[in-house]
Amino acid sequence: MPLRPGLLTALAFALGFSACSCDELQVVKVPHRLDVTPNPVDFGEVALAQSKTITLSLANPSIVAVEIVRCERSSDTEPVFTIGDCPELIPSGTTATLTINFAPMVEDLSGGTLIIETLDDDIGILEIELRGFGVDLGTPEITVDPELLQFPATAIADTGLMPVTIGNIGNHDLYVREISVSCPDSLECPFRPVGGDSIVDQAIAAGLTTQFRVAFEPTELIEYNGLIQISSNDINNPLVEIPITGQGHQPPIAQAVLVNDPDGIEPLDQIVFDGRTSFSPVDDLSIETYLWSLLRRPAGSTASIDDSDQPEAGLTADLAGDYTVELHVVDSMGVRSVDPAVITFRAIPRDALHIQLTWDHPDADLDLHFLRGDETLTYHPFNPTYDTYFSNRFPDDWYPEEANHPRLDIDDQRGFGPENVNLREPAIDTFQIWVHYWNDNQVGAARTPTTAVVRVYVHGMLRYETFWDFEEDQTMWKALQFDWPDLNFRDLEETFAYERPF
Numbered sequence: 001m002p003l004r005p006g007l008l009t010a011l012a013f014a015l016g017f018s019a020c021s022c023d024e025l026q027v028v029k030v031p032h033r034l035d036v037t038p039n040p041v042d043f044g045e046v047a048l049a050q051s052k053t054i055t056l057s058l059a060n061p062s063i064v065a066v067e068i069v070r071c072e073r074s075s076d077t078e079p080v081f082t083i084g085d086c087p088e089l090i091p092s093g094t095t096a097t098l099t100i101n102f103a104p105m106v107e108d109l110s111g112g113t114l115i116i117e118t119l120d121d122d123i124g125i126l127e128i129e130l131r132g133f134g135v136d137l138g139t140p141e142i143t144v145d146p147e148l149l150q151f152p153a154t155a156i157a158d159t160g161l162m163p164v165t166i167g168n169i170g171n172h173d174l175y176v177r178e179i180s181v182s183c184p185d186s187l188e189c190p191f192r193p194v195g196g197d198s199i200v201d202q203a204i205a206a207g208l209t210t211q212f213r214v215a216f217e218p219t220e221l222i223e224y225n226g227l228i229q230i231s232s233n234d235i236n237n238p239l240v241e242i243p244i245t246g247q248g249h250q251p252p253i254a255q256a257v258l259v260n261d262p263d264g265i266e267p268l269d270q271i272v273f274d275g276r277t278s279f280s281p282v283d284d285l286s287i288e289t290y291l292w293s294l295l296r297r298p299a300g301s302t303a304s305i306d307d308s309d310q311p312e313a314g315l316t317a318d319l320a321g322d323y324t325v326e327l328h329v330v331d332s333m334g335v336r337s338v339d340p341a342v343i344t345f346r347a348i349p350r351d352a353l354h355i356q357l358t359w360d361h362p363d364a365d366l367d368l369h370f371l372r373g374d375e376t377l378t379y380h381p382f383n384p385t386y387d388t389y390f391s392n393r394f395p396d397d398w399y400p401e402e403a404n405h406p407r408l409d410i411d412d413q414r415g416f417g418p419e420n421v422n423l424r425e426p427a428i429d430t431f432q433i434w435v436h437y438w439n440d441n442q443v444g445a446a447r448t449p450t451t452a453v454v455r456v457y458v459h460g461m462l463r464y465e466t467f468w469d470f471e472e473d474q475t476m477w478k479a480l481q482f483d484w485p486d487l488n489f490r491d492l493e494e495t496f497a498y499e500r501p502f
Contacts, residue, residue, distance in 0.1 A: 032122040034066050034090070035059040041114065043102040043132030047172060049139045049233040051103035052132070058098055058116075060090040067119040071098055074127070077112025080104050081130050086116075104134025105235055140206070141170035142234040149228065149244040151216045155251030158338045160216040161194065164228065164242065167209040174204040177231040181214060181244070184227060190217045191226040191244050218248030252280040252287060252331040256341035265317060265347045267354070267420060268409060272314040273325055273343055280331040289330035296324035298347075300358035300453055302416045317347040319356060319418055320457055353423040353484070354457040355433060361450035362415040363441040364473070368454075369434040370406050370421040372398060379432050381476070382501050388421055399427045414441060426484040432492070433479045438500060440473040454479050456489070464489045474499050 037057045046052045060066045071086030073079075084099030104110055114128040145165045154160035168174035179196035183189035195212040204210055218224060226244035259272035278287050292308040298321025305325065307313045317323060326340040357368040370388040371379045384392040390411035398405055404427035409420045433454055440448050449471050456464040464487075468477045476498035482489045 031062065032064060032066055032118075032120040033060065033062045034116075034118065034120075034123050034126065035061065036116070036126060036128055040129035040131065041100055043130075045133045045135045046102055046104050047137040048104055048107060048134050049172060049235050050137075051101055051175075051233070053099050053101045056098045056100060056114075056128075057095055058087060058090055059095040060092060063092050065092055066090045066123065068116060069119060070115065070117045072115055073130075074113035074115055077114075077130065078110045080110050080132075080134075081112050081114075083114065100130065102130075102132040103233065104132060107134050107136045109133050138171035138206075139236075140168050140172050140174035140204075140232070140234050142174055142230070142232050142237055142240060143167040143169055144230060144240050144242060147242060149214060149242055151244070151246035153247050153249035153333050153335050154216050154218055155335050155338050156218050156220065156248050158217070158251060158336065160246065161213045162216070163211050163213050165209050165211045166199065166204065166230065168204045168206055170234070171206050173206070175202070175233045176200050176204070177233065178229070179212065180229045182227055182229070183225065185225060188219070189226060190219060190224055190246065190248075191215065191228075192217075193228070214244065216244075216246045218246060221248045221250060223247050249333065249335045250280075250282050251335055251338045252278065252285070252329050254278050254327045254329045254337040254339065254341040256325075256327040256343055258343050258345055260345070262345050265345055266350055267317055267320045267347045267356070267418070269317050269347065270314060271317050271323075271345065272312060273327070274312050275327045275329065275341065276311045278327070278329045278337075278341070282331070282333075285331045285333060287329045288332045288334075291328040291330070291336075293326055293328075294323070295326055295342075296322060296344075298322065300360075300416075300418075300455075317345075319358065320347050320349050320354060320455075320460070320462070322346050348460040349422065349457045350460070351422040351424045352459055353421075353426045354460075355421040356417075356455045356457070357419045357435060357452060358417040358455075359450050359452045360416070361440075361448055364415065364437065364448065364450045365413045365439045365441060366417070366419075366450070366452055366470075367411070367436045367438050368408065368419040368421060369436060370408070371432045371434060372429055373432070377430060379434075381434060381436070381498075401425075401427070428484060430481065430483050432481045435468070435477045435479055436498060437470045437473045437475045437477075452477065456480075456482070458487065463487065466491055468495065470495075 043052050080103055082101045087096035090096045110132050112130045116126040151160050176199050179193050181191045181193050192215050194215050199210050224246045228242040230240045255277040256273055256275040275290050292305050292313040294305050297303050298319040301319045303315045303318050305313050305315050325343045328337045328340050330336050359366050367390055369381055372386055373379050380386045388406040388408050393408040403425040407422050412419055435452050442448055451469050453467045478492040478494040480491050
């Protein structure tokens with residue numbers, strides 16, 4: 001039979017340090033040792049339903065490895081003692097560890113024996129005494145709410161979630177040992193705990209509660225029954241069981257259309273969505289609730305959905321760019337659609353040149369100025385001959401052609417913008433864009449900084465963007481200059497104090 005590793009090591013040791021001849025082999029047996037500390041293992045006094053863990057040191061001072069085949073309680077050891085993972089091999093000169101846990105359930109002395117069995121004849125089987133005393137310092141008492149978990153009708157392929165609250169009305173820490181969900185009468189179980197792992201083995205102090213959720217994910221149009229099992233260190237109620245019921249349901253179908261012509265949407269257009277063709281495939285059920293939401297809007301947009309709980313809803317496409325809206329519906333049984341209806345559209349400026357100003361403070365009043373230069377290429381703000389601004393929104397004498405004239409659509413006097421200047425077909429010229437922080441509208445308060453963003457769209461495409469952080473109002477920002485049609489944009493990056501002229 002083959003030699004054990006320990007014997008091979010001993011043989012090598014003997015060969016290295018023993019005198020021998022070619023005709024004679026002398027075998028020296030090296031003794032094995034395993035030192036266990038502490039021994040005995042005394043837990044002292046531990047409160048009922050609480051626990052204490054002691055880590056044993058298993059030291060091997062011999063020059064050969066020690067092999068362990070089992071670590072367990074003796075048959076007469078009380079189950080209040082539990083043994084951790086048993087090390088299988090302890091190399092020469094090293095130390096392994098083994099944990100022992102004591103969780104008393106009665107007010108009395110508990111005892112037993114830890115058995116450690118090795119493969120080494122020198123060590124054989126070690127027996128370590130275990131002892132500890134349970135003392136009544138108060139016990140935990142578990143409460144679980146609800147006592148029956150009844151899911152409302154839930155759509156197949158959807159997920160329903162319901163909370164379960166665990167409380168401690170005792171006078172010592174409660175520990176949840178395990179949370180499991182099963183369906184004893186079914187091969188398929190659509191229930192599962194969510195967040196239960198974070199509760200296990202975490203102290204719930206007296207008077208406190210914690211919570212996890214149960215998910216219901218039906219796959220068929222049938223009634224399901226399940227069971228939640230919660231084990232804890234509550235001496236009088238160590239296992240709590242909560243029945244679960246749930247019914248799979250056919251979800252309603254959300255449908256939505258864009259009323260506007262998708263190819264003709266421009267910034268500041270009113271957009272309308274219609275969800276009245278949504279329906280339930282279940283006889284005698286109708287759509288009770290409409291849930292519109294805005295998933296995407298352009299950067300800087302403050303658009304929001306009007307009448308978001310009605311069959312028809314809408315919004316103002318305040319900025320150029322992409323928007324995405326979705327609709328969910330709820331039927332008369334309270335079941336929500338699984339797949340939303342999605343509407344995507346793009347607001348595209350139809351003019352050749354579209355200049356947009358937005359800012360990020362709800363009370364601030366900023367103004368957009370679109371200027372052309374005089375014969376010396378000097379720019380004159382608040383002069384109608386050269387500046388398109390809130391008091392000169394539609395200059396009609398800048399150029400011979402009407403299509404060359406700029407138009408300022410809105411003077412937004414409080415918050416966010418946008419203010420837009422549009423030119424159907426700009427004249428060949430050099431233009432500048434300025435922004436004036438007119439008023440912070442903060443009476444009796446410190447002036448509020450705000451960030452302004454200027455974007456330039458050419459034939460519907462974003463071609464340039466720049467921004468400035470204003471520290472206070474009555475400040476002018478020279479933002480940028482460009483030539484038409486060359487579009488050689490140049491950031492001017494100049495600011496200076498500029499009082500309100502009127």
